[in-house]
Amino acid sequence: MPLPGSNPAPNPAAFGRVAVLMGGWSAERAVSLDSGACVLDALLAAGVDAHRVDPQPADLLQLKAQGFDRVFNILHGTPGEDGILQGACALQGLPVTGSGLQASANSLDKGATKALWRQAKLPVADDVLLRESAQVDIDAIIDRLGLPVFVKPAWQGSSVGVARAADADSLRLAVAAAAEHPGPVLIEAEIRGAEYTLGVVGETWLPPIRIEAAAGFYDYEAKYLSDDTRYLIPCGLAPEMQTAVARLAAEAYRVLGCAGWGRVDLMIDADGQPKLLEVNTTPGMTTHSLVPKAAAALGWSMEDLVVRILTTTLEGTP
Numbered sequence: 001m002p003l004p005g006s007n008p009a010p011n012p013a014a015f016g017r018v019a020v021l022m023g024g025w026s027a028e029r030a031v032s033l034d035s036g037a038c039v040l041d042a043l044l045a046a047g048v049d050a051h052r053v054d055p056q057p058a059d060l061l062q063l064k065a066q067g068f069d070r071v072f073n074i075l076h077g078t079p080g081e082d083g084i085l086q087g088a089c090a091l092q093g094l095p096v097t098g099s100g101l102q103a104s105a106n107s108l109d110k111g112a113t114k115a116l117w118r119q120a121k122l123p124v125a126d127d128v129l130l131r132e133s134a135q136v137d138i139d140a141i142i143d144r145l146g147l148p149v150f151v152k153p154a155w156q157g158s159s160v161g162v163a164r165a166a167d168a169d170s171l172r173l174a175v176a177a178a179a180e181h182p183g184p185v186l187i188e189a190e191i192r193g194a195e196y197t198l199g200v201v202g203e204t205w206l207p208p209i210r211i212e213a214a215a216g217f218y219d220y221e222a223k224y225l226s227d228d229t230r231y232l233i234p235c236g237l238a239p240e241m242q243t244a245v246a247r248l249a250a251e252a253y254r255v256l257g258c259a260g261w262g263r264v265d266l267m268i269d270a271d272g273q274p275k276l277l278e279v280n281t282t283p284g285m286t287t288h289s290l291v292p293k294a295a296a297a298l299g300w301s302m303e304d305l306v307v308r309i310l311t312t313t314l315e316g317t318p
Contacts, residue, residue, distance in 0.1 A: 009307050010314065012047035016069025018310065021085065023054035026077030027160045027181065035285040036074045038292075042302040043072065048310065060085060064092040070313050071096040072306070073282055077156060081108045081282050095313035099281045103257035107279045110154040110186045113256065120255045122248070123275045127188040129154065133179040138168050145189040151175055155183030164190070193269040196235060198249040199283065199291040201261045201308050205246055206294035210235040231290070233297045237268075245274055252276050260312045263291055 020043065022036020023029055036052065043050035050072065053059070060079065063071060071089055073096050079085045083105035089096040099107065106112045111129045118124060128141050141149070151174035153161040161178045165171035171187075178185040199206040214228035237245065249264035256279055265277040283291045285306075295305040 009046075009304075010311060012049070012307075014314065015048050015310055017067055018043065018048055018050045018070055018072055019053045019063055019066075019068040020050050020072045020074060021053050021055055021080065022074050024075045024077070024079060025057075026075070026079075027156060028076035031284060031286065032074060032076040032080070035076065035289065038285050038287070038302065039072060039074050039306050042306040043310070046303040046307050048307070060088040061091065063089070064094050068094065070094060070310070072310055073097050074285060076282055076284070077108070077160075081280075082155070083108075095315075097309050097313055098260040099256075099258040099262065103259065104281050106256050107258060107262075107281045108155060109183070110152060110278060111184055113278060114186075116255055117252060117276055120251070122252055122255065123273065125188045125191050125275050125277075127186055130175065130179075130185040130187065133175055133185050136172070136175055138172055138175075141171065141187055142168060145187065147171075148190045150188045150190060151178050152186045152188070153178045153181035153183060154186045156181050191267045191269050191275050193267050195265070195267050195277075196237075196245060197263055197265045197290050197294075198246060199261070199263045199294045200250075200253060201291075201295070201305070202312050204308075205250065206291065207233050207297045208235045208237065208242060208245060208249075209233050209290055209294055210237075211290075229288075231293050233294065241268075241272075248274055248276070253279060261291075261309045 020036055020040045023033045040050055040052055071094060073080050073085055075085060081104050083101040086096060086101040086104050106116060114124050114127060126145055128144060130136060148164055148166040149171060151163050151165055161181050163174035163177065165174045175185055195211045196208050197211060198208045210232040212230040252264050253262060258279060258281060263280045263283040266274050267277060268274050283289065285292060292302060292305060
């Protein structure tokens with residue numbers, strides 16, 4: 001099966017026995033199972049010897065012993081995106097899709113991500129990071145960031161626990177809800193503008209997508225449940241702005257040390273200035289997901305996409 005715009009794909013036998021890790025125990029389990037089912041079906045259709053693995057913690061160090069030659073990681077959240085799986089695979093000498101341990105940990109932690117981007121002088125929204133949310137000075141946060149703000153559990157993805165707060169009472173409630181998840185709470189000033197996302201597979205950047213949620217907020221429902229969210233490809237940006245956005249996304253990805261595949265999310269504010277949101281090192285692969293939509297715009301089937309991602313685990317692959 002040739003891959004459009006590249007050398008022919010490896011013989012599926014070159015991958016050996018592949019564990020498709022899905023599900024797990026994070027708050028994103030349901031999305032991971034949906035993504036994993038799509039990935040598994042596509043790998044099997046491409047002739048890959050792929051197997052479903054819904055792991056418990058002890059299973060992560062037994063993958064090599066179970067006869068697997070490599071891992072297609074589609075675990076969202078912990079342990080697939082925080083470095084735990086990457087470390088376990090490294091101990092076994094087992095190739096795994098996506099970024100390594102440190103890049104995964106930095107990317108899942110929104111506070112660490114923004115600190116590294118600020119150090120590199122990349123544009124981000126102003127924010128307050130709460131390491132301890134028991135006694136929060138709501139008035140001080142509003143004085144600094146204004147209203148509305150977005151409240152996010154700093155160690156979660158898939159918009160789990162994210163809320164928009166337009167007044168002091170809703171901010172207080174949103175902080176309390178976000179604090180129920182492990183890790184700090186991130187409060188960000190609202191960026192008024194359009195949201196875009198850019199996926200990458202290996203060295204190939206996919207076309208940017210403009211996201212238009214019907215309710216104006218790209219939350220969990222808009223991502224995974226709603227059929228009213230619009231995904232615009234072409235995204236409508238002028239060529240020079242599209243080039244600038246692609247360069248910014250690539251630099252943001254590089255600063256975090258990411259590799260293999262992923263997705264960079266950003267917004268362009270009312271003044272036409274891009275601001276980075278986050279990097280997802282194991283993006284969704286459901287029927288609503290962004291990377292498959294962008295790949296399809298290049299003419300890639302789902303089978304092409306998953307084989308390209310898996311090919312990045314072969315020794316010597318760029």
